[in-house]
Amino acid sequence: MTLPNDYSVSLQIAAHRIIAAVRARLPVTAVPSAFGSYLDQVYAIARAGLVALDGQNVFVYRDVPDQPTVADVAFGVGVTAPFVAVGSVQPTALPVGEVATTTHWGSYGRLGAAHQAVIEWCHAHGRQRVGPRWEVYGHWTEDEARLRTDVFYLLEPGASKSV
Numbered sequence: 001m002t003l004p005n006d007y008s009v010s011l012q013i014a015a016h017r018i019i020a021a022v023r024a025r026l027p028v029t030a031v032p033s034a035f036g037s038y039l040d041q042v043y044a045i046a047r048a049g050l051v052a053l054d055g056q057n058v059f060v061y062r063d064v065p066d067q068p069t070v071a072d073v074a075f076g077v078g079v080t081a082p083f084v085a086v087g088s089v090q091p092t093a094l095p096v097g098e099v100a101t102t103t104h105w106g107s108y109g110r111l112g113a114a115h116q117a118v119i120e121w122c123h124a125h126g127r128q129r130v131g132p133r134w135e136v137y138g139h140w141t142e143d144e145a146r147l148r149t150d151v152f153y154l155l156e157p158g159a160s161k162s163v
Contacts, residue, residue, distance in 0.1 A: 011100060011101075012099055012152075013097065014095060014152060014154070015096065017093070018093055018094075019079060019092050020042050020076055021060070023075075024038060025071070025072050027070055027071075028071050035075050039076075041088060042089050043077070045086045045089050050083065051081075052083070055077065056136060058074075058077065058134060058136050058137070059074070059075055059134060060095075061133050095154045097155070099154055100153045101118070101151060101153070102150070103148060105147065114149065115133070128156040133151070134151075
């Protein structure tokens with residue numbers, strides 16, 4: 001199904017994947033200015049040879065009860081081999097199961113539209129979002145139009161639910 005801004009939302013099965021991540025609780029609006037300090041910690045242990053990274057940044061968001069503007073965020077990078085925790089950098093499993101997903105191309109400042117497209121798709125199809133959502137970032141490029149971010153929302157298992 002194609003939604004406004006040409007977002008095509010689909011169902012997929014998210015497979016097991018581990019990232020090296022640093023966790024923080026912060027306002028969602030603070031993520032754009034704060035993520036670098038967390039990812040720097042991950043890349044520092046990679047430079048020290050303590051973890052092998054695939055270079056793909058991944059941010060996992062979990063809502064905080066009674067704090068709708070705050071999230072527990074795991075700022076991470078995909079790994080190519082198992083590793084043991086180093087300080088605040090922890091092996092972190094991405095959610096597994098059925099997801100609604102879309103791809104955002106372009107400025108990170110407009111990434112909220114991709115999230116909104118998935119939320120609207122879930123409402124239109126009677127699918128219940130449960131728990132975490134995450135963003136998987138493509139490799140950096142100076143060409144903003146080629147910036148790719150895949151957005152995922154974990155869904156309640158099973159067929160469509162009535163709204």
